[in-house]
Amino acid sequence: MEDKANILILGTSGAGKSTLINTVIGKEVAKVGTGKHVTEKMEPYESEELNFRLIDSRGFEYNFFNTKKAVFDMKSWMKDGLKNDKPRIHMLWFCVDATSKRFTKQTIQTMEAVKKEWKEVPIVVVLTKSFFLGEDEDNIKMVNETFEKFAKKTGRPIAVMPVLAAAPKDENISSRGIEELIEVTVANLDNAVKISEEAVKKYELKCKGMKAQALIIGATTTAAVVGAIPIDFPDAIILTPLETTLITGISKIYKLDQNDDNMKQIISHIVEAGTVSIVAKTAINQLKLIPGIANIAADVLNAIVAGAIVLGIGEASTIIMEKAYLGEIDAENLDWIDKIVEGSMGKTVLKITNAIAAQSGKINISDLLKAILKNDSNVEKKA
Ligand SMILES: Nc1nc2c(ncn2[C@@H]2O[C@H](COP(=O)(O)OP(=O)(O)OP(=O)(O)O)[C@@H](O)[C@H]2O)c(=O)[nH]1
Ligand SMILES: [Mg+2]
Known part of the structure; x- marks a missing residue:
């Protein structure tokens, strides 16, 4: 099966291997959790866009025996799991928890054992749970210095990538590093399994779209809460700070400079189009014409309007x-x-119309939000 490259993911239990896989694949495919050994056995995961499969492994505490056993397990699994007599691992993603701030002797022994088995295979060290940008430099230095000491046996990683696969709840921290990790990976796969630059770009855009979607879900929910206050047109201004934060956040995902004059104008134009313009007024009027909406309690209606504008x-x-x-x-x-704003507002009104039609009896804002936001994205929100 040389159709796709095989990337083996290694690391201690709880380092975040399964979480990383879910983010890269874009779906909750691998079980994630707390406690020991959530992932019990090796499992390959694929997505349509990517020309490599990610092989999740059971995290092992680092000691010589465990490492040997893990390597043995992997080899025998590869024969069966990948249904191939001569299975090949094309790359290793070695996950190191960035919050641990250490790289133990045992970790190095693991690398040595792994390298013995897969000599020519390039290693990418993934610094998982890289919550803080400011700590990247020190963490990368730590990994490089450690590998340098043992380079004869372990070789050097081709890259050390800080990644935050899942944004923590209720914190103003976004996920990051996935696109960069994919870029490095694809650039270093051999030609037989390489994918085109165009495919990488497409994947990158999908990643960015998903990140933006996560921000939108948060902002829409907040707006619906704010919206319990009656919103009439001039008052839609109440949403301006929230919208500005949202739009700026999205521009950051696309690595656009929000301080650039053109970008500033674009951002304020979007806010204006969505709140005080004729476009917004039309959308709100359409909302008020939705069958059944007249029976909805005023605070719920306001919540819907606010959520709709922000969405x-x-x-x-x-x-x-x-x-x-x-x-x-x-x-x-x-x-x-x-x-564009008009088009999106129109779609939002349609989604709300459908969601209201699907609810029987009393409209509950939380269920309605769920229905609208779920309809809206194919991103399953992380539990
Ligand atoms: N917020 C956040 N939490 C993470 C991240 N990565 C891992 N975690 C948390 O860390 C814990 C362990 O994550 P898993 O992905 O299950 O770790 P694993 O390496 O697959 O663990 P085993 O399957 O036991 O080997 C879970 O509670 C995750 O939610 C991340 O990028 N962000
Ligand atoms: Mg796991």
Whole structure:
């Protein structure tokens, strides 16, 4: 099976191997959790876009015996699990928990044993749980210095990548590093299994879209809470700070400079289009015409309106920032932004109409939100 490259993921139990796999694949495929050895056996995971499969492994506490056993298990599993007499591992992702701040002797022994088995296989060290940007430099240095000491036996990693696969709940920290990890990986796979730059770019855009979606879900939920206050048109201004934070967050995902003058104008144009413009008014009027909406309690209705505005703006911003990222925008005349906002608002109204129609009896805002946001994304929110 040389159709796809095989990437073996190693690391201690709880380092975050399964979490990493879920983020890269874009679906909750591998079981994640607390406690010892959540992943019991090796399992390959694939996604359509990627020309490599990720092989999850049972985390092992580092000691010589465990390592030997793990290598043995992997070899025998590879024959059966990959249904191949001559299975090949094309790369190792060696996960090191960035919060641990250490690289023990046992870890090095593990690497030695692994390298003995897969001599020519390039290693990427993934610094999992890299919550803080400011700690990257020290963590990378620690990994490089440790490998340097043992380089004869372990070889040197081709890259050390800080990654935060899942953003922590209720914190203003975003996931990061996945696209960079994929880029390094693809660039270092041999030609037989390499994928095109175009495919990598497509994958990158999908990653960015998913990250933006996570921000939108958060902001929409917040807006619905804020929205318990009656919103009338001039008052939609109440949502402006939330919208600005959301749009700025999305522009950051696309690595656009929000301090650039053009970008500042784009951001304020989106906010304007979504709150005080004719586009927004039309959308709100459409919302008020949704069958059954007249029977909804005023506070719920307000919550729906607020959520709808923010959701529409968020989705429009993702489209706009993607265009800006690809260099496909006209920065002189920003009228095109109105069209995109209009399109997204229209879609949002439709989603809400469908969600309300699907609810029987009393409208419950939390269920409604769930239905709208779920419909909306194919990203399963992490539990
Ligand atoms: N917020 C956050 N939590 C993470 C991240 N990576 C791992 N965790 C948490 O760390 C714990 C262990 O993660 P897993 O992905 O199950 O770790 P594992 O390496 O697969 O563990 P085993 O299967 O036992 O070997 C879980 O509670 C995860 O939610 C991350 O990027 N962000
Ligand atoms: Mg696991």
